[in-house]
Amino acid sequence: MSIENYNTFWSIINDNKIEIPTIQRDYTYGRKSATTIREKLVADIINSIIVPNPLNLDFVYGKLLGKENHITQERNKNNIRSLLKTIKLYASDLNIEISDEVVSRNAKLEGKINFIPLDGQQRLTTLFLIHWYIAQRNNDVIALSSLNKFSYSTRLSSKEFCKILCFKQYNFDSKTDSVSDLISNSEEYFSSWKKDPTVNSMLIVIDEIHKLFKSKDVDYKDCWNKLTNENLITFDFFDLDDFELTDDLYIKMNARGRHLTNFEIFKSWLIKDYDGVILEDDWKKKFDIKWYDLFWKAKEKSIYKIDSEFLQHFKILFLGDYMKSQNSNDSRMNDDAELENYDTETLDLDDFKSVIGILRKKDSNPLEIFQNYDLFKDKINEYVEILDLASSVAFINQDQLLKKYIDTDLFKLLFGEKLNKLTWWDTTLHYAITRYLLKVENNSTYFSEWVRVISNLIYNTKIDTPKLFIEAIRSIDLLIDRVDSKNIYQVINTLREEEMIFFSPSQKTEEIFKAQLIVQDNRWEKLFIEAENHIYFYGQIGFIFKLCNSPIDINTFTINYTKVASLFSEEVLNDTTFLLTRSLLAIGDCFYINGNERIFNSNVRGTLRNRTENWRKFFDSKLNFIETIINRPDFNANNIIQSLNSIIKTEFPNSKGKYHGKFVNNYKLFLYAKKNIIRQHNKNYYLLNSTRISGYFVELYTYAWFLKNEKGCSIIPKYEISYDYVKGQDNEPGIVFKKGDLTINLRRNHNTKKYYIHKEKQLLEFKTIEEFIDSIK
Template sequence: MTPELYTFKNLIGAYFSINGEDSVRIDEIIIPRIQRDYAQGRIGASENRVRERFLDALYESIYEQRSITLDFIYGDVEAGKLTLLDGQQRLTTLFLLYWYAAKKEKIEKQAYNFLKSFSYATRFSSRDFCKALVEEEINFCSEELSKEIENQAWYPFDWKNDPTIQSMLVMIDAINKKFKNIEHLWQYLSEKNLISFYFLPLEKMGLSDELYIKMNSRGKPLTDFEHFKAEFLEIIKAQSEPLYKEFSQKIDIDWTDILFPYRGENQIIDDKFMRYFKFISHILCYHNDIRPLEYNEFKLAKQLYAKENANSISNLEFLKSAFDCWYGIDIDAFFNSVFYTDSYECGKTKLYLKEGETTNLFFDCCNYHSEFANNGRNRLFSLNSILLFYAVVLYRQNITSITQQNFRRRIRIVRNLIENSQYEIREFDQYGNNQMQRLLNDVSEIILNGNIVTEDRGFNLLQKQEEQSKLAWLQSNSQYQEELFKLEDYDLLKGTISIVGLHSHQNFSKFINLFDNCDKKLISKALLCIGDYSQNLGWRTQLGVKSKDSVWADLFHPTKQRNEGNRFQNTSTILNQLLARLPKDTAEIQIFLKTAVSDYLNNSNTPKDWRYYFIKYEQMHYDTHGMYWWHDKKGKPYEIIIMHTGKALSGKNWNIFSYVLSELYPDVFELGNFAYQGDKLKIKNENTYIEIFNDKVIVTKENQDAFYFLIPQNSDGIDLEDRIEKISQELRGKGLLS
């Protein structure tokens, strides 16, 4: 029997003649008891995707006035009843769509009476719900029609336990969201017959429960990947038969071979293929200034590769090349030859990996891609990784025209730019401009041509300028290349060496020796012995700390803000002076630093300015963000606040000398957490408070007059005595400190 096309409306009332017998009319469509519940309205990642795709297809058919065929529907026709074997999900959704159009547009009842002929036999409640939907009226003013329906008097509470009804309610809301702005929907459905399907009645044989079970167990349903592959190949076939044949062969054979080693525990490569496909497709979106549609692979395929896109052929060629470039090579070995993660390896570039990341960027991409983590913010395959991996893909695509030596030098430049452009690397800038396009263009110029573009707003401009300087400097100083690369790869620097500078190449290895072998608090003291190496971030001042490498890394990475007043350059000058004095023997460096600090403190000519106290009292090196605040550094240099939060005075903060005293004499003093808000140093078990100012100390005791004493200072406002010792001495004299 030759199948014919039908719509949901004209299937009801149609006549069929089976095996030459008298024609049978379909008066009712029944979802039999053995069928599962309606599933297209279920809530879940896979179900949401299926529902969205199906409604998208229906919407595009209506909106574009283009016919769509929903494949085959099978069932048994007997005594006027069509008992469905296959097509339940599609016909139920069409029933709801027709119902929505009829009710929303207030169509005459006789025009949609045929909807009463659709019924569920799975549960009485499902059958009654379908009947009530058609017969009863609801208000279409609400955004959530499901809530409106549930609030009707005819909707009993126990229907909440029927999964088919609940699934239908979800679908009704989805239909409303998708079709609410479509006018004359009923006309498109019932008169223009845009949405149809093939119906094939089975021979009269009696559909027992056993037959349903057998027919529904003939094979596994198509996976999402198989659905995608079919649609994707149809998109290609519509514009190029040769490309269609080539992609078909490559997806099934060549590209499967590439991905097979990464199939994982589930022994399938579908997810790996889709993640790499999305990676390349998103790259093309950025390049073509297209915003990916909700990261949906079906929409992405149409958006980039359908003939409606003027660049579809070149996009397909790029995609094909991005897969082909990995064919026939040992991918693990390739990445191991380019990158390392531990001790310096000549000819390779260091990667600073986060938990779960590997040097094999292809593996990471196929496992994580750019999907978001559970918190909805952090990417599992970061923008940094996307840019670096894109650089590698470009090289693989153009391996015949880029020498291995040039690639190794260029990928190092890309790594340096990525690591030092934390504020520049984002999808879109604050004005909504396509920032990733700029960044990818920068990467392309570097990898393909060896050019570092400084005219646009891609990677950090200061780092670009540094990379240009390195290239020029190495042309006449190639003997220092490995020392330079070792310094670049050092964890505190991650590619930027401005803190040492190309003019101080003799200090490259000394920098590494210093920070590899010495206590960082001691390094900070030694630097302060030479000068004020601190940097300002607006109103805050930062110094290095004992255990947080991130603080030192901040100090060693130049920004416009950090170099206001040449503070970054000042740090570099002081650091290089220290490096120049270091002994060559690594074992002697720590001793040298301790001696330098001791000589500074024991020198009678050493002024007791604020640096003196930071060098003498370890407690001043607060081990969080290294941030301090001076209200008036020149006029009142000793009124210093230690900042705990690092960014705001609204968090914990302490007067630095009060804090030192509370740490030196913990059994005597206690200190509140908010010096900026008035907390004072307090003597325990007494209502006695101590306030330390720039040139004096005020002591207040309950029910007694306050008294104060001055800190002796010279005409320049510099302490003549150690104020910590002076305060301790005065308090002992008053019997307040034992």
């Protein structure tokens, strides 16, 4: 058939193969988001066949690869035919009969020409499925054989699925509920194909076709005739003979539809340009099956595509290698905020901020970076090797290993949606894990031990800028070289702190000490894992050792850990009455002193900074308070809330009259000091609503009395009571008593500790608030 007549699906498939190229996206009409367009297109085509009514489906663009051979063959046939005619004229004069008919060994190059669609893939695939459905209903083996020339090259599973559709005759009729179930339950169907979005979409569209046909009285032989001979469903065919098959061309021609994902473009580029660079056996096949499965298994239930995570794998790995090549002393490396807000729509390859911004940001396109840095080509075999190694590594106790640090497990850190939102700490851990796998290859005996130790070091060290990230991963490289595939604890046990550069000194000391204990008695490891996974300790448990007598034994450590674990349990930390702080204050003044400020702890624990500036600081400087509480005979770890309330009740009389005692019996005082700051000025204490005295503040003693009596005071029922919140160091807050037109402001003198009012230009002082109230009854 002439190319000019390629205006129907059947006219093309009869003469050629139709191959959806690797550069194309998946078949999408089965997606939930495409419900409307799917239902309309299928209904329009089927109605057009049945009515009948001609339907044009717009332009289809593509390349006919191999047509040059067809054109050459036709030209040769014409030349031979002309030659034979000339010979025939001479032969007739000699009374010799010669035929001028030219018989071609191949009448046509059927299947020898590949049609590569660049735009129209979704419509062509839908037409393929409708042709397939009608051919199946007619049991037309010849038609199915022709349809077998339709194929997908995007994934091996898509290609194989198209083959089995046309290879097998499925026995279904109008009484069949689901054709997709019939197909997916057949022995030729592989369960792994469920992960292929193109296969899933095809099955959904087949069911849509079946639903519409079964509701109508249809003669399928007549439908086939109308579909293949009467040219009811047409499109305008355009052969892009003057263009090269490039990504840019596809994107321009397909601008009115959905573009390729960045991963699909990246994958196509790898297949085209890295065929001789990537040394892994069957790497193209593994992209679609073995490695694809890693990301599929790690995906969340609500996510149906893993392209972003797959591409992020390469971006994050390259980020580490790229960063190591940079100068960590560049002052700009200290400013992560600038990088977070960097415009990733444009790329300056000479500006590391631009490169880092694109490599870290979800859905950004790194292709230009990969193309322009030889470092990517140098490292690509390591990046695919990591995928292969991860496929065989047993992620031992993955839930427990990282429970304390991230909101997902280890497997999802490496291959799940978490990849798209890694902090610098997470990125450092990702580097440490993947590079360790490369180092030990298939010897993952001590993998879980490595993850435990390195995550403790990483998440208890400040790593929140590019500079600190570079220093961290350089240190990790040295440590990986040192531990190699050996027993982690035995190696750490022999290290000196100065040999573990960069990381927090206290955490290095702790990890070395814990390794020494584990080497002596491996029962320690299980206990350490439990303690490190505590919701507040986050791998840092060195303070518990200080609560134990020397020499440290497992039983004493277990007892002390159980007690402090309950003291910092979720139940206590989520208490809104500042129960833990008040129980400690009942024992003594445990506020931090910073000049003229008194600071109390917050229970927030989301970041290393949160923990370091609050209870972790308490562990270092005021551990004696914790020791006193947990060693009390009335301390009960099994009923911690009741136990702490009992301690407050018992100890409150001893703190009564002292400034910190005001807080013990009145938790609402903490609520006003939103920044946890109390300012001392001579003998007065002020609760700051912000970090400075220029913001609003209240005075401790007057405000404590007000909180208890703000709803009314029975001894002065005629007065309305309110509080005068002030700001600025020249103002003094206090209680306001109002009766009719009379307003009395009661303040506390920060020098004399007495309360005063101004009355008729006189200053009247009182030792207590009660004494003042007696005076106005």
